[in-house]
Amino acid sequence: MLARIFRPSKTAMQSGRGKTTGWVLEFEPSDARRSDPLMGWTQTADTESSQVRLSFETREDAVRYADAHGLAFQLIDPKPAKRIIKAYADNFAFGRKVPWTH
Template structure:
């Protein structure tokens, strides 16, 4: 079975870093089938619903190797945080005009 190990990005609805510090091991998506009678999308693979959380990448790799799973690691992308101050909105050197 193929699995992927990744660090999930934070939700767009959160300002903090909750649930983005641990590593997640999840199954690769398998092809889905369309039920001919109802038209519902289904899959026989129940491992798609399982997410296993690990505090470190090494523990996630060890768990995948212990179970004989092929794994791919997706490293998180870093982003630069620019410090801002509320007073910058009213600075004389502001490039754009200030309107309500």
């Protein structure tokens, strides 16, 4: 079974970077999810992929755990955040491409 080691990204409801500093080890699902015809929920018989999520302080700890337990893993490095630096004064700059109006 293949495991993924990655650093979680922030959710859409977060403005800060809380709970994004650690590393997570998750198992990939072994089979596709099926919808339950009566209730409409999705179900799977594989509990490892849907319920097991291990957290680690560093990437090396997660890799060491996977090696110690003989797990095949895929290491996903985080992408650097794209930062757009803006100042409030830029809204009123003389060289602005689109004039500021109400």
